[in-house]
Amino acid sequence: MNTRVSALADPKQGFIPVTQPYLPPLAEFTPYLEEIWRRKWVTNNGVFHQQLEEALCDYLGVEHLSLFSNGTLALITALQALKITGEVITTPFSFVATTHALHWNGIKPVFVDIDQTSMNLDVTKIEAAITPQTTAILPVHVYANPCDVGAIDTLADTYGLRVIYDAAHAFGVRVRERSVLEFGDMSVLSFHGTKVFNTFEGGAIVCRDAKTKRRIDNLKNFGFIDETTVVAPGINGKMNEVQAAFGLLQLQHMEHVIAQRARIDACYREAFANVPGIVLHEVAPDCSRNFAYFPVRITREFPVDRDSLYEKLRKHQVAARRYFFPLISEFPTYRGLPSSAPSNLPVATEASRQVLCLPIYPGLEAHDQQRIIDVVLSCVDEDRAH
């Protein structure tokens, strides 16, 4: 019997989730809570909120950042702040909130196919999708791999379009020594528990100037600019003090978090480097990485298809996830759109049938990662044995 197969995950062994939030030692959080209890200021631009905005600007290398209670409200508000209407060009290969944010603004999403390698919007196909109604582009830095920001900038300049990046995955990522969040008109972050940096729930908009930040700050607080004046139909998108305090603490641990993720990433890459049918996701060489996800593509050369591998991992208590499957354009709300036709999105359609995200998070133990690798490689061994 093959040694690898015999070493396979015992179904009775612990469950391995696809991700897990990093939680610093609880004792380190207590002093923050005591501060909040003492001040009795729980939300509305509190001290920790102000400190976190400043600390994040520093850490990320950006100038203007406004915190939100979650990334989806930040996306919705970014579109409001720029008064985006009509049609917006976006990717179907993302988390559904990207397109929902357009829908909540009464904007028509126009899906454009993705690039085979980067799995981001295919910039060569954007131009053909522009109509007189197009007002903006909403690309996503999928798996924290930056879009072709230069090409998108040029297109936006040529056609007078706004650009809002969904940077929910791209915390801390740099392109040629510059923050990826500095491109376009705005970038939106998510600090959800599943993301690299988390505040349980949370998010932010990064924008270009102080005036725009003030407008965003007003919009996230119902449109108030002072006690009695409401200048816009704003929303409640405010981050509270507990979230902000947790963010300040989490930020102190980022070096450890990224280092742990990098270790896991390297281990997967070594194990799967020469396995036919497993295509690893390559990141542009001039970009830094945050190791947010570990996507692989299971192609025809692999002994089993993606879904069979997914089921096999499940059976062995490993919760790999098919991000992103289905495509956003396949959900009932959006599948009737002309741009949702699979013939318009062949690359994205194939990617969503092949992609599998393997568990990666700071607390993933080496022996648990080995279990995951063993299950994947056992497919190859079993195939050879036949």
Ligand SMILES: *Cc1c(COP(=O)(O)O)cnc(C)c1O
């Ligand atoms: C997580 C995520 C969002 C939504 O962020 P929330 O903070 O969960 O609301 C939006 N877009 C992408 C690509 C995401 O991964």
